[in-house]
Amino acid sequence: MREIKFRAWDKIGKWMIDVGSIDWNNNCIIRPKPNDYPHTLDSTELMQYTGLHDKNGKEIWEGDIVAIRRENDGTWESGDCERAEIEYYGEYGAFVLTIYTVFGGEGYESLVGSEVGKYYRERIEVIGNIYENPELLETK
DSSP states (O other), X not given: OOOOOEEEEETTTTEEEEOXXXXXXXXXXXXXXXXXXXXXXXXXXXXXXXXXXXXXXXXXXXXXXXXXXXXXXXXXXXXXXXXXXEEEETTTTEEEEEEEOTTSOEEEEESSSSHHHHTHHHHEEEEEEXXXXXXXXXXX
């Protein structure tokens, strides 16, 4: 069973927040440290952990930007990679990769049950997130 956890982007302060728990009744995020002040849900964007790790063992979260090495013989250094945003599609109940190709198009691929899901540990590397590094998804 995968671990359920969240992080949040503070839209006002422009920084990532560790989430200890969510108080839905009072519309706020309780931070893990006792001295940290709570944040309202209205001033944040919640992101869920996918339960997966990249090639370096880093957790993969909704909102992350990843580099995907497609070919077995490709190298990270050669730039033989595509970039994708990790998104959750509620209607499918799955995390997906929204892939931004070098040609400016978009494609979608499930993070679980696909070739990318099968080989994510070797082929995916978290390189940023959509809030702190949106330029990583710019196409040429």
